Each structure stands twice: as C-alpha cells, then as structure tokens.
C-alpha cells in the first residue's frame with residue numbers, strides 16, 4: 001500500500017460513502033438512535049463528524065471584495081519588453097504563463113448583487129517559473145485616497161451604516177468631503193461605467209506605479225492596463241435594476257457561461273512607462289494613485305494578451321481560498337514609493353493569515369507552480385510533506401544556496417521622518433478634464449447622480465456646499481449646474 005497515493009482529491013473517490021478518515025459508512029440516511037424514535041446516540045461518530053464539518057463550512061469573508069468570480073487561463077507575451085525587465089514570464093513574445101483571475105465588487109457581502117455602483121476588482125495571479133506574480137488591480141485606473149492610513153475609515157464610510165446595516169450616501173459623502181483627492185475616482189464611479197455590464201466588458205488596471213528592472217539594473221516606472229477585446233459596456237440604472245432583479249449573480253453567470261460555451265474572454269495588456277528621472281516634470285506626482293498618466297505623453301504600449309479559457313472546478317478552493325497580494329512580485333518587477341501601494345504590501349498577507357490561516361500559501365490555488373524551498377514551516381494546517389533533516393540555514397550538510405542576485409531599484413532614499421501630505425496634490429485638474437470628455441448626455445447623467453446623492457436628507461447644507469465648491473474647481477459649469485439644481489452656494 002502506498003501511503004501517499006490517496007491524497008484528498010475527487011480523483012480518488014471511493015464507490016461508497018466514507019468518514020473523513022476513510023472508514024466505510026453503512027447508513028448515511030438515519031442517525032443512530034435508541035429504538036426507532038430516539039434519542040440520538042453521541043457515539044454516531046459519522047453523524048457528529050458530518051454536522052461538525054457542516055457547522056464549519058463558511059470561513060470569514062474578505063473584509064472588502066467579498067463578492068467575486070474567478071476563472072483560469074493563460075497570459076501570452078505578444079511584444080518584446082525584455083529591454084525593460086528581466087521578468088522571466090515577459091522574456092520573449094510567444095511565452096505563455098498560466099493564470100487565475102478573480103473579479104469582484106468591493107463593498108458588499110459575499111452574496112450581494114453584482115449590479116451595484118461600485119468599483120470592480122481585477123486580480124490576476126501569474127504562475128511564473130520564478131514564483132507567482134499578483135497584479136491586484138481594479139477596473140478604474142485611479143483610487144479614492146492616496147494614503148493607506150485612510151483606508152479603514154474609507155471602507156467603514158462606504159460599508160453599511162453599523163446601526164442600520166444600510167449603505168447610506170450621507171456617510172459616504174461626509175467622509176469624502178474631507179478628501180478632495182477622491183474627485184477623480186468619482187468621475188469614474190458616478191459615470192456610466194460605475195456599473196459595468198459584467199466582468200467581461202470592463203477594463204482593468206494595476207492602478208499603482210510599479211517599477212520594471214532590467215538585467216543591467218535600470219529601473220523604469222510602469223503602469224499596467226487591461227483592455228477587453230469585446231469592448232467596455234455598462235448598465236444604466238434602469239437596466240441594472242432589471243438585470244439585478246432577475247439574477248443577482250448575473251456577472252458570475254456571464255463569465256461561467258461564456259467560458260463553458262468556448263467564447264473565451266480576452267484582454268490585451270498595455271503598459272505606460274516613465275523614466276524615474278522625469279518624475280518631477282509633471283504638475284502632478286506620478287506616484288500619486290489618484291492620478292492617471294496622460295496617454296498623449298506616455299502612450300499605451302502593447303505587451304500581451306490574457307485569455308480565460310477554463311472555468312474553476314470548485315468555488316471554495318479557487319475563489320474563497322484564493323489569496324492575492326500586491327507584495328507578491330517576481331524578479332524584474334518591483335514596487336514604487338506610492339504610499340498606498342506601500343501600505344497594501346503589509347495588509348493582504350496579514351488579512352490572509354487571519355482569513356485562511358498561516359499556511360494559506362500552501363493551498364493549491366495559491367502555491368507556486370515552480371520548485372520552491374525554505375525553512376518556514378509547521379503551524380496550523382501545515383500539509384507540506386518534508387523529509388529533510390536540515391531545517392536551518394546555512395548548513396554544510398544542505399547544498400541549498402542563495403538564488404542568483406536579481407537587481408532591485410538602487411535609488412537613494414533620504415528625508416526626515418514625517419507624517420504629511422504630498423506636495424503636488426493637484427486634486428481638481430484631471431477630474432475636470434475627464435468630465436469635459438463626456439458627451440452632453442453623459443454629463444447630464446453624471447450631474448443627475450450627484451444631485452440625487454447630495455439630496456440625501458441627512459446631508460447638511462455645509463457638506464453640499466463643500467462638494468459644489470470642489471466640483472466648481474474641477475469644472476466651473478459643472479459646479480454651477482449642481483449649485484442651481486440643489487439650490488446651494490459654493491463654500492468659497
């Protein structure tokens with residue numbers, strides 16, 4: 001008998017029902033009782049195990065992005081960027097890397113409708129030959145705030161009221177009235193694309209600035225952008241009500257059914273690049289996550305394509321237990337000093353150790369698909385099979401060595417310790433520019449959504465007035481229209 005053959009897997013199903021420890025179960029219909037009518041005996045181990053398993057079926061849902069759908073496929077390089085990065089998975093056109101992708105909404109619970117106005121998560125895990133690379137982005141290219149210190153408060157304001165458990169605009173717009181840097185994000189969220197038609201018809205973005213490093217150690221700032229080949233489509237309010245009323249999982253279903261029908265969703269990956277020496281040349285801070293980089297100056301350059309051609313086998317294993325983390329990068333890709341990104345580097349693995357346990361990276365969906373080795377082990381639910389006698393480093397008995405040295409950005413960091421805001425806030429220019437690209441009917445829908453949100457009876461005159469002041473600074477006519485419809489004067 002090979003004791004390692006029958007790993008837990010449906011590939012090794014027995015023809016009959018068993019307990020978790022493999023003993024045949026002769027009756028899975030009735031509890032073991034004293035006589036036909038009971039009482040039930042505690043010694044019915046199978047019954048107790050079955051209930052205990054059921055009682056623990058749910059794990060904590062993600063604190064944000066709880067509602068999601070995933071799928072598998074591959075990423076293929078189509079354009080050579082080996083001069084920019086030594087990342088193995090980007091080494092040459094034609095190279096394919098397996099991926100798993102999870103799309104999500106942000107604010108509401110695991111079973112919430114997929115038709116709500118909310119950003120969408122777009123997280124891609126590349127299983128490369130040099131470890132996993134997680135590009136954990138959203139469908140919008142900017143974010144609400146630029147300092148991770150504010151993230152928990154922001155999420156609390158967006159989440160349901162802790163008393164009523166209802167998402168309420170007065171709380172949302174109260175919080176963001178202190179944060180004019182959120183205006184740019186609101187030109188996406190309150191635009192038509194604030195409710196994507198489904199997960200296939202939306203853009204994706206790495207949002208932050210990352211750094212690519214080539215073999216020679218040269219750093220280049222980079223932003224990543226996904227564009228769907230089937231185009232971006234959205235739901236207007238009335239359509240969203242109709243679609244969501246009929247099926248509150250319509251986007252998960254659309255993704256699953258498309259892949260099952262062989263209509264594989266595809267995105268092209270583009271990058272924008274910037275020489276770090278040029279970062280001071282703009283009227284905004286290029287590492288500020290509330291800003292986009294102008295495409296006329298820093299054009300989109302094609303890199304590859306992402307194809308989702310396989311549905312997941314099991315929702316729990318490949319969605320609930322899936323763990324993405326922006327700190328999981330590979331040689332050739334590094335972080336930037338973007339303050340939000342720096343905070344995210346801590347938060348994801350921290351929540352996942354709590355949500356999934358300390359060995360969450362051993363779970364099949366999260367584990368690397370390349371050879372790997374270290375001496376971090378044991379802990380709860382460790383199932384790594386090890387037979388080494390050397391569990392320390394260095395050792396003259398174990399030939400494990402340091403890997404090849406890969407370049408990391410060698411920038412000199414200096415400055416005093418301080419808590420402060422960035423110098424070039426420039427909160428209003430890009431939101432105004434974006435609003436002015438909208439057609440008149442799209443502008444009208446944008447205004448209508450703001451009037452509706454600001455009409456919440458619990459929003460004070462002061463908060464309304466602050467918002468009108470902000471929008472006036474982004475675009476004078478937008479501010480005037482809001483002021484006249486809400487009968488409010490700007491606060492300055």
Ligand code: HEM
Pocket residue numbers: 061062063064065068102103104120121122123136137138143147148149151205206207208322323324340341343344347348351352355
């Ligand atoms: C400092 C700011 C942020 C913090 C502290 C934060 C924290 C978190 C946490 C705790 C989770 C749950 C992870 C899990 O349970 O597995 C999460 C999920 C996620 N976050 Fe953030 N987040 C931040 C900013 C952002 C930004 C700027 C983006 C977009 C670029 C983003 C995109 C996502 C996505 C896509 C997921 C879902 C990943 C999945 O599908 O499992 N987050 N975030």
